[in-house]
Amino acid sequence: MTEPDPHLLGPGLLPTPFTAAEIRDATGQGTTIHLLLEGPDGPLGEHVNRFHDVDDEGATLDRWAAADPKAVVSSRVTWAELQRHAAFDAGTTSVSTVTLSSPLGELTCRRYDTEDGVFWFSVSHPGMPVQFESDGMRTTVLSIEPD
Structure with missing residues (x-):
């Protein structure tokens, strides 16, 4: 019997x-992610996400400006839960592989064009969209x- 694909959630x-396992393995105790939020008129500010109390099931996520x-x-x-954030409707979402110039460098990304927006996930950085x-x-x- 074939094992179900862990990338398919429904x-x-x-x-x-x-x-979920790839996200867990890439997110260690104390991993800190710095984000820039921008609006139509320019930068709105930087935010920080930090993971701690990491275990096999999840972690505590601290967020602040x-x-x-x-x-x-x-x-x-x-x-x-973090994996489910990237479970997009097949009927309304297109996926492509693109190169994105970012503060992290030139990244190969899976780009998801959805009804709610566009998400770029770096194949070398499992977790949230870059x-x-x-x-x-x-x-x-x-x-x-x-950490």
Whole structure:
């Protein structure tokens, strides 16, 4: 019997770019991701995501605006939940492989064009999209720092 593809989370969905296990294995204790948020008129500010209390099921994710490091919002996330964020409808999403120039360098990405926006997932950085655009807003990963 053939094992089910761990990239496929349900009928009518495209394969996700990464499995929950790939996200877990790439996200270590203390991994910190710096993001830049931009609007139609320019930069809106930098934000930080940090993972800690990492285990096989998930981690605690702390998020804050770089300008206000005391305003931390923490939540427990599972690797499966993070994978599900990239489970897009097969009928309304197109996927291509592209090169993206980013603060992380020249990246080979899986680009998902959806009804909600465009997502670029770097094949060498399992986890969140390295860039996302929707409704005139752009979020770009500036750096990924392991612990």
